[in-house]
Each structure stands twice: as C-alpha cells, then as structure tokens.
Amino acid sequence: MVNANGDLKKQNYDDQLLLRAPKTTSILHQGSPEELEIKGYSRSKWKTFFTWVGIVLTLGILRLVLHWWRHWLLVATHSAVALENAQKLLIRQNFQGNHTIFYVKTVVTLDWMHFKNDPTVNEQDFHISTHFSGGVFRKTKSIRMFKCKQLRYVWNDETGEFQPLKGLDNSVSNVYLHKTNGLTRSEEFARRATYGLNEITIPYKSAFVLLATEALNPFYVFQIFSVVLWFLYDYYYYASVIIGMSIFGIFMSIRQTKKNQDALMKTVYSNDHAIVLHENGETELTETRYLVPGDIIEIPVHGCTMQCDAVLLSGNCIVDEALLTGESVPVTKTLLPLKRGVQFDMKEHGRHVLFSGTKVLQTRYIGSEKVLARVISIGDTTAKGSLIRSILYPPPVDYKFEQDSYKFIALLAAIAGIGFTYSLTQKILNKIDPIKLAVESLDLITIVVPPALPAAMTVGRFYAQKRLEKGNIFCVSPRSINVAGSIDLVCFDKTGTLTEEGLDMWGIVIRECFEHPIKEISKLPRDHFLYAMACCHSITVINGERKGDPLDLKMFEATEWELEDVGVPDEKMFDVLYPVIVKPKDSTEKATPSTTLSSSLDDLLSSLPDNPSIGIVREFPFESSLQRMSVITRSLSASHFTVYSKGSPEIIHALSHPESLPRDYYEKLDIYARKGLRVIALAYKPLDKKLTYAKLQKVPRDQIECDLTFLGFVILENRLKPETSEIIRELTAANIRSVMVTGDNILTAVSVARDCGILCRSENVITVTTRQKEIFYTTTPSTDQLGSFSSLDTCLTTTESYKGLESGLDGAIGPKYKFAVEGKTWQVIRDIYPDILPKIVARGAVFARMSPDQKQELIVELQALGHYVAMCGDGANDCGALKAAHAGISLSQAESSVASPFTSHEPTIGCVPKVVKEGRCALVTSFGIFKFMAAYSLVCKYIFTTQIILILVFRFNLYL
Numbered sequence: 021m022v023n024a025n026g027d028l029k030k031q032n033y034d035d036q037l038l039l040r041a042p043k044t045t046s047i048l049h050q051g052s053p054e055e056l057e058i059k060g061y062s063r064s065k066w067k068t069f070f071t072w073v074g075i076v077l078t079l080g081i082l083r084l085v086l087h088w089w090r091h092w093l094l095v096a097t098h099s100a101v102a103l104e105n106a107q108k109l110l111i112r113q114n115f116q117g118n119h120t121i122f123y124v125k126t127v128v129t130l131d132w133m134h135f136k137n138d139p140t141v142n143e144q145d146f147h148i149s150t151h152f153s154g155g156v157f158r159k160t161k162s163i164r165m166f167k168c169k170q171l172r173y174v175w176n177d178e179t180g181e182f183q184p185l186k187g188l189d190n191s192v193s194n195v196y197l198h199k200t201n202g203l204t205r206s207e208e209f210a211r212r213a214t215y216g217l218n219e220i221t222i223p224y225k226s227a228f229v230l231l232a233t234e235a236l237n238p239f240y241v242f243q244i245f246s247v248v249l250w251f252l253y254d255y256y257y258y259a260s261v262i263i264g265m266s267i268f269g270i271f272m273s274i275r276q277t278k279k280n281q282d283a284l285m286k287t288v289y290s291n292d293h294a295i296v297l298h299e300n301g302e303t304e305l306t307e308t309r310y311l312v313p314g315d316i317i318e319i320p321v322h323g324c325t326m327q328c329d330a331v332l333l334s335g336n337c338i339v340d341e342a343l344l345t346g347e348s349v350p351v352t353k354t355l356l357p358l359k360r361g362v363q364f365d366m367k368e369h370g371r372h373v374l375f376s377g378t379k380v381l382q383t384r385y386i387g388s389e390k391v392l393a394r395v396i397s398i399g400d401t402t403a404k405g406s407l408i409r410s411i412l413y414p415p416p417v418d419y420k421f422e423q424d425s426y427k428f429i430a431l432l433a434a435i436a437g438i439g440f441t442y443s444l445t446q447k448i449l450n451k452i453d454p455i456k457l458a459v460e461s462l463d464l465i466t467i468v469v470p471p472a473l474p475a476a477m478t479v480g481r482f483y484a485q486k487r488l489e490k491g492n493i494f495c496v497s498p499r500s501i502n503v504a505g506s507i508d509l510v511c512f513d514k515t516g517t518l519t520e521e522g523l524d525m526w527g528i529v530i531r532e533c534f535e536h537p538i539k540e541i542s543k544l545p546r547d548h549f550l551y552a553m554a555c556c557h558s559i560t561v562i563n564g565e566r567k568g569d570p571l572d573l574k575m576f577e578a579t580e581w582e583l584e585d586v587g588v589p590d591e592k593m594f595d596v597l598y599p600v601i602v603k604p605k606d607s608t609e610k611a612t613p614s615t616t617l618s619s620s621l622d623d624l625l626s627s628l629p630d631n632p633s634i635g636i637v638r639e640f641p642f643e644s645s646l647q648r649m650s651v652i653t654r655s656l657s658a659s660h661f662t663v664y665s666k667g668s669p670e671i672i673h674a675l676s677h678p679e680s681l682p683r684d685y686y687e688k689l690d691i692y693a694r695k696g697l698r699v700i701a702l703a704y705k706p707l708d709k710k711l712t713y714a715k716l717q718k719v720p721r722d723q724i725e726c727d728l729t730f731l732g733f734v735i736l737e738n739r740l741k742p743e744t745s746e747i748i749r750e751l752t753a754a755n756i757r758s759v760m761v762t763g764d765n766i767l768t769a770v771s772v773a774r775d776c777g778i779l780c781r782s783e784n785v786i787t788v789t790t791r792q793k794e795i796f797y798t799t800t801p802s803t804d805q806l807g808s809f810s811s812l813d814t815c816l817t818t819t820e821s822y823k824g825l826e827s828g829l830d831g832a833i834g835p836k837y838k839f840a841v842e843g844k845t846w847q848v849i850r851d852i853y854p855d856i857l858p859k860i861v862a863r864g865a866v867f868a869r870m871s872p873d874q875k876q877e878l879i880v881e882l883q884a885l886g887h888y889v890a891m892c893g894d895g896a897n898d899c900g901a902l903k904a905a906h907a908g909i910s911l912s913q914a915e916s917s918v919a920s921p922f923t924s925h926e927p928t929i930g931c932v933p934k935v936v937k938e939g940r941c942a943l944v945t946s947f948g949i950f951k952f953m954a955a956y957s958l959v960c961k962y963i964f965t966t967q968i969i970l971i972l973v974f975r976f977n978l979y980l
C-alpha cells in the first residue's frame with residue numbers, strides 16, 4: 021500500500037488479514053459523482069472457447085455486438101473472481117451508468133544499486149528510469165494498479181481494496197514537508213514506478229483509431245447494412261446520397277474530435293527542466309517529467325512555468341494563475357508556515373502552493389537563500405490535471421436529450437421489428453425466393469430507423485462553436501454549447517464583471533475626523549493612515565511596470581509614493597534586506613542598504629538616521645475567503661515592526677480593538693455603501709520591540725491580524741460597464757433571470773443591482789440577516805416609493821424590520837419583492853433552516869459577502885430548483901462557481917484558461933447573450949434534425965402501416 025510519504029509500505033499478512041473474506045466487488049468514492057463500482061474478473065478458458073464458437077457460427081456478428089456491449093464480452097469470456105486476484109475489472113461509473121473494462125497492470129518498483137553488473141538485474145527493469153545512467157536497478161517489489169479517468173488506483177493489501185493514488189496532499193504534516201533534504205535515489209525510483217511520469221495524459225486517438233471507432237458505431241454499421249440492401253434493390257441514387265452524407269458526417273465528427281484533442285494537448289504540453297535537490301545535497305538539472313512527489317525543486321530566479329503542484333519551503337513567489345483561474349492579477353505565494361501538528365491540506369494551504377500550469381513571474385528571497393519548493397502532486401493529480409479531467413469527463417448535463425433520442429430510436433426499431441416479422445411470415449407463406457425475401461423484409465427496418473441521426477445531431481454544435489470563436493468566445497467543452505441553449509438564469513459576479521475592472525479613488529475617511537471625507541490624499545500627514553495606504557498591498561514591478569490588484573494600484577497611486585521592488589530578478593541584487601521598499605517621491609535617502617546577514621539587521625536598522633522609507637518585510641496576501649490582507653513593515657529609522665491591514669469593513673471591525681472603533685462605524689459605512697461605493701477599512705498595530713526579524717518570518721497570520729487599531733476607510737468608485745444595463749435588459753426580455761453573487765458589501769451590491777437593472781425600480785428588497793441564529797427580514801422600499809435614492813434618510817426611516825420567519829415571508833411586503841442575502845446569513849440558513857433555503861434562493865437577487873465556496877453552493881442550490889444556470893465571472897474567487905454551473909463563462913484575457921468551458925476575451929457580459937443564442941441555435945438545429953429524421957421515419961412507417969392495413973383489409977375481403 022502507499023503510505024503517508026507516498027512510499028510503498030511492506031506488506032504484513034497477519035492473522036486478521038488471512039481471515040478477511042476476499043471481496044469480488046467494491047465501491048470507491050461512495051456517494052460522490054465520481055462513484056465507481058468495481059468487480060473483478062479473470063479469464064475462463066471454456067467460456068472463451070464457447071464464445072468464439074458462437075462468433076464463428078454467426079460470421080462475426082456476435083463479436084460486433086459484443087464490441088458495442090463490451091461488458092458482455094467480459095462476462096462471456098471471464099468469470100467473477102476476488103478483486104485481489106482479478107486480471108480485469110468491470111467498472112460502473114456513477115454518471116454514465118455505463119460499464120467500462122480496465123486491465124489491472126502489475127508494475128515493478130526499482131531500487132537503486134550502488135554497484136554495476138548485478139547478474140540478477142533484469143533488462144526490462146531499466147525501462148522506467150533510463151534517463152539515469154551509471155547505476156543499476158534491481159526489481160524489489162510489484163504493485164497492482166489500474167487507471168480510470170486518468171487517475172491511478174493502487175491495490176492496498178491491508179484493506180483489500182483499490183485506492184486512488186494521490187500526491188502528498190492530506191497525508192503528511194507541514195513539519196515533514198519542511199525537512200529540507202530531498203529524496204534518495206531509490207526513493208525516487210520507487211515513487212516514479214508507482215506514480216508514473218509527471219505528465220498530464222490525454223487519451224489521444226489517431227485519425228485512424230477515431231475513424232475505426234466511429235465506423236464501428238452501431239448506427240454506421242447499420243447504415244452500411246442498409247446501403248448494401250438498397251444497392252441490391254437498384255436503389256442507387258438514394259444509397260449514394262446516404263453514403264456521401266455519412267462520409268461527410270464521419271469526417272466532420274473526426275475533425276472536431278481531433279481539433280478538440282489537439283487544443284487540449286497544446287494546453288497540457290510541457291517540456292521543461294527543473295533543478296532537483298537530492299538528499300545528499302547534490303543538485304541536478306532534470307526534465308520535469310521525471311519529478312515525483314516529495315522531490316525538492318529550486319524555483320529559478322527568473323521565474324518559470326510550473327509543471328507540478330509544489331509547496332513553497334523558502335522565499336516568496338509572484339505568480340500568474342490565469343490559466344487556472346482566468347484572473348490575470350499576479351498573486352503572491354508565501355512559504356508554508358512551520359507549525360507542529362498540522363496536516364498539509366492543499367485547499368487550506370493553497371496560498372503557499374505553486375500550482376501546475378501557473379507562471380512564476382518573480383521570486384523573492386532574503387539574502388542568498390534559494391527559493392525552494394517541495395513537489396506535492398504530479399501529472400493528472402495536479403490542479404491543472406484535475407481541470408483537464410473535468411473537461412475530458414464532464415458530468416452529462418445534456419444526457420436526457422440524448423437518452424430520449426435513443427429511446428425514440430428503440431421504439432422505432434421495435435415497430436420495425438414487428439413489421440419485419442409480419443412481412444417475413446407473409447412472404448414465407450407466399451413461398452417467395454429466400455434471398456428476395458430476406459432483402460425485402462430487412463429493407464423495412466432500414467426505412468424505419470434513421471441511420472444518419474447521430475452525425476447530423478452534432479452539426480449544429482460545430483457551427484455554433486465556429487461562430488463563437490469569431491465573437492472572441494472560446495469553448496473547450498463543445499458539449500456545453502447545447503446546454504447553454506437551455507439557460508434560464510445567469511449569476512453575475514460584480515466587481516470586474518458588471519462593473520469596471522478599474523476603480524476610481526473617491527476619498528478617504530480617517531478615524532479622527534470621521535464625519536468629513538477627505539479628497540486630497542497626497543496632502544495627508546506622514547502618519548499611519550498614509551503609511552497603511554503606501555504599504556498594505558501586493559504590488560510588484562514586472563518589466564518596469566507596476567502590477568497588482570486594481571484596488572491596490574489605485575490606493576497606492578493616490579499616495580504619490582514610489583515603490584522600489586528590489587526583488588526584481590537580478591543576480592546583483594542578491595544582497596538585499598527587503599523585498600519591497602516604499603518611499604515618498606521627494607525622498608532622497610538611499611533605500612537599500614546592503615547586507616546579507618539578517619541576524620545583524622536589527623542592529624543595523626536602529627543605527628540608521630531618520631528615514632521615511634518603509635520596507636515591507638512580510639506579506640499575508642489577500643484572500644477572498646478572509647476578506648483581508650496584511651503586511652509587516654519597518655520604517656528604516658524605527659526600532660520596531662508595524663503591521664498594516666486592510667480589508668472589508670466588517671472584517672477589520674472584528675479584528676480591531678473596540679476602543680479604536682468609532683460609535684457610528686456602521687452608520688457611516690452604510691451611507692457610502694448605499695451609494696454603490698466600494699469601502700475598504702485600514703488598521704495597524706505596532707509589534708513588540710523584542711520581535712526579531714527571524715522570529716517574524718515564522719509568526720502565524722492569526723497572531724498578527726488581531727488587536728488592531730482602526731485607522732479609517734478608503735472609499736473607491738466602481739462604475740458599471742457601459743454595456744451592463746443593456747445586456748441585463750436583453751436577458752430579462754428573454755425571460756432569463758439575472759442574479760448577482762459578489763464578495764462585496766450587501767448595500768453596495770444592492771445599489772449596483774438597482775443601477776444595472778437586476779433589481780427593478782418597483783421591487784422591494786428584503787434583506788435577510790441573522791442575529792444569534794434568528795432570522796430577520798428587513799424591507800428596503802423600492803426606488804419608486806423612495807422617490808430618489810439620494811434621500812438616504814427617508815430610506816433609513818422607512819425601513820422596517822420583521823422578526824421571525826413567518827412574519828418576514830408572509831408579512832405585508834407585497835408580491836414584488838426580492839431577497840438580498842449575505843454570506844454569513846447564507847451559512848446559518850444552510851445549517852439551521854435548510855427548509856427555507858429554496859424559498860430564499862427562488863427569490864434571491866443579490867448574494868453579497870459570499871466566499872468562493874458559497875458562490876459554488878448557490879449555483880448548486882439553483883440547479884436543485886431545476887434552473888439551468890450560467891455563471892459569468894472574472895476572478896479566482898469565481899472558479900468553483902464557474903465549474904459548478906451548467907455553462908461557466910469566464911471573462912479572461914488569458915490566452916487559454918481551463919477554468920470554465922467558455923472563455924470570453926471581450927471583458928464585458930455581452931458574451932452571455934451570445935453564448936445563450938449560439939446554444940439555442942445548436943439546440944434548435946439538433947431538435948430540428950431530430951424532428952426531421954423522426955418525421956421521415958414516421959412517414960415511411962406510415963406507408964408501411966398503410967400497407968399492412970391494406971393487406972389486412974384485402975385478406976379480410978377475401979375471407980368474406
């Protein structure tokens with residue numbers, strides 16, 4: 021079995037193990053959409069013999085039928101056996117309900133020998149690790165495994181089951197990962213044999229294989245049979261047209277499959293090198309495809325494209341995750357905190373992981389330290405691998421239509437069968453020549469069942485995809501096009517999707533002068549508020565240009581300070597104290613004293629003269645789910661470090677000292693939020709003088725982000741994109757409901773929803789909130805009732821509160837109302853009042869302060885109500901929702917993004933109606949073709965039925 025470190029554990033057959041009854045069936049991923057039911061089989065000689073006798077007697081027809089129902093081939097030639105002895109596995113997959121056969125492979129793991137010319141060495145043992153020379157390998161152990169949907173499953177002798185082979189995720193502690201030494205050679209080889217090469221595998225079929233698979237499809241085989249019959253009937257023209265159509269159909273289908281295959285191959289193709297650190301301290305430049313979980317790699321100073329998921333052990337990295345998330349704002353990844361007793365979890369520690377497919381733009385290091393990362397997962401188990409798998413094996417959302425069409429064909433076939441039997445008996449009774457008899461009777465079947473149906477049904481999709489590409493919308497999963505035609509609800513992310521990506525600085529409000537907003541920020545005194553604005557961001561300088569979150573950029577620009585990113589990859593700059601230094605534009609002092617000794621840093625800093633430059637020594641990057649970011653800074657002249665935090669006002673309120681918070685904190689916040697402004701709160705905390713630089717690097721985030729002193733608000737304007745309202749109107753006219761799901765403040769969200777038409781003027785909004793697990797409903801009168809939204813006081817006085825569930829839902833609110841819900845209320849409703857969740861979801865228009873997971877939950881709830889849901893978003897926080905939706909549309913400038921089936925290079929929601937239209941076109945074409953084919957068959961059947969009636973009447977008359 022594979023133990024916590026990914027090694028192969030020695031098998032221990034104890035008494036208990038021997039007593040365990042061998043299983044013939046097991047279920048993996050029970051209850052999940054990935055559920056697999058596994059049955060073991062081994063070849064049976066006599067069954068195989070009789071099956072082949074049957075195949076010969078039926079002139080190969082039995083083999084063809086068994087090719088279509090392959091699990092019957094397995095059952096006909098194999099016997100069920102215990103899983104531990106099985107040569108082949110029959111696997112039923114939850115989604116498709118279909119069966120697939122998998123071969124159990126036995127793989128040898130290899131051990132590194134320190135001597136050459138071992139006579140026991142088997143030649144073929146070399147095949148896995150041939151790129152290493154100079155050593156000899158010895159066969160040590162064998163493992164049984166199979167591959168299903170690109171994942172490896174390994175036999176575990178202890179549990180008597182196959183189990184999925186994962187990387188180091190959830191199986192090792194953070195302390196283990198921090199052990200600096202790399203793997204030994206023999207560990208490496210053993211893991212390579214188990215995990216395989218670090219490659220994302222795509223089941224690539226050559227044009228010939230595709231052609232053979234397509235041609236052996238029951239419909240085409242049936243068509244060949246029909247065409248032969250028609251030729252025998254001298255029915256040349258019709259038969260030739262059908263041949264032409266079928267060749268065209270097959271050609272189009274192969275071309276499309278090949279194109280999709282190639283596009284995916286291009287996305288996954290990688291040929292790179294990495295520097296691996298071995299256990300003995302040696303470094304080696306090796307091809308990335310030979311990396312295994314547990315390897316330690318060095319991240320190059322000039323950046324690279326990650327080919328595996330690896331957790332940072334030292335230094336920081338600025339990465340572009342656009343391929344995975346669609347979001348092109350650089351993200352900072354920090355080193356994994358060394359905390360005892362903590363299990364490594366990819367989701368929880370995601371901000372320390374460099375994911376496969378992402379680009380490392382910059383590395384940041386202290387002194388001469390190298391930026392090291394430990395490989396967690398490789399190949400198909402990486403983040404990129406799992407996205408590719410979700411494209412290759414999507415949940416069959418349009419399955420019902422296909423299923424119904426097959427049912428219809430089965431019905432037609434049944435009717436044809438009855439006709440065939442009748443006509444056959446009649447002709448036998450009339451003593452017709454047997455060949456003519458066979459031809460005429462079989463012809464009936466070919467008339468009734470439309471053979472060109474499957475090819476014809478994919479044509480619409482193909483052209484829709486082409487047209488979408490012309491409109492700058494790229495689709496990696498063409499199946500989603502048909503589903504997009506059924507969309508009746510679209511969820512929109514707010515910031516960057518409905519509103520402009522960029523923001524405008526509106527002003528600031530500082531705690532000392534909370535009543536009056538300040539517009540001239542550059543004139544602020546050199547104090548904590550200004551320092552917080554200048555330091556608390558994740559801006560980096562890439563190719564001389566400042567890059568980062570638009571909010572961070574706007575805030576920093578407003579200070580008119582300068583940023584010196586001394587972490588720019590340049591070997592000369594290795595001896596730096598701080599990765600980033602900010603200073604006022606007029607400052608002349610030299611900001612980058614040079615030393616490599618961080619131990620002497622404290623002495624050096626305290627000896628410096630008064631200097632306004634501030635160094636950012638540690639960063640806790642922004643996380644959507646935490647709604648905040650923080651930095652630890654030190655003014656070059658100060659004797660202690662200072663923390664600056666910024667985030668949503670609600671979060672900063674919770675993390676700040678109550679004495680530092682103004683009494684009218686929320687009143688003021690509401691005033692700005694109701695105007696649709698984006699409000700960010702700032703806070704700071706001086707750290708203890710005793711905290712040294714070295715200690716600071718290890719302090720956990722929650723110990724830093726607490727007991728803060730509130731500083732004030734930064735207020736930004738976030739305007740609607742010019743097209744937004746028009747598109748929402750267009751969707752409403754098409755009976756497609758629009759819903760906003762955002763991470764922003766609820767009042768800001770409601771205001772933007774009113775501006776863009778998601779909430780109409782005549783609609784009341786009921787804000788659902790919770791206090792001590794009780795639900796409150798607060799109505800905000802419609803804009804019509806208010807007169808104008810500027811009269812905020814009127815709004816506040818006319819706002820009523822309804823306590824309790826019944827009064828809230830059935831109170832005198834009137835029929836024209838919509839719900840606005842916050843993330844934390846959403847959580848309480850899900851946990852405590854799940855029965856009212858459908859009501860809230862059915863009438864919800866604004867979902868604010870939603871975490872990325874909650875966005876995804878909302879999509880799933882909407883789908884459970886029977887909606888066909890599209891999600892349109894632009895950021896990393898929308899990824900889960902984009903994947904969960906029937907049609908995820910990501911607004912991304914990234915060349916290719918596998919975050920969602922559709923990627924629009926135009927950054928507006930104008931792509932939504934385009935996708936829906938093309939989806940409808942594809943669907944209408946499919947329906948049209950289906951109706952035509954069905955009508956054609958029914959007309960033929962009509963002739964056929966009329967014939968039968970005439971014959972019956974004729975016979976009946978004779979009888980009379």
Ligand SMILES: Nc1ncnc2c1ncn2[C@@H]1O[C@H](COP(=O)(O)OP(=O)(O)OP(=O)(O)O)[C@@H](O)[C@H]1O
Pocket residue numbers: 513514515516569571572642644645647648649666667668669699700761762763764765870895897
């Ligand atoms: N760079 C940042 N630094 C600190 N806080 C931020 C930053 N960006 C956003 N926030 C705060 O965190 C909250 C949640 O952000 P998130 O990115 O999840 O959603 P959003 O950008 O507000 O909206 P949307 O989900 O519509 O894109 C924001 O409303 C804001 O208060």
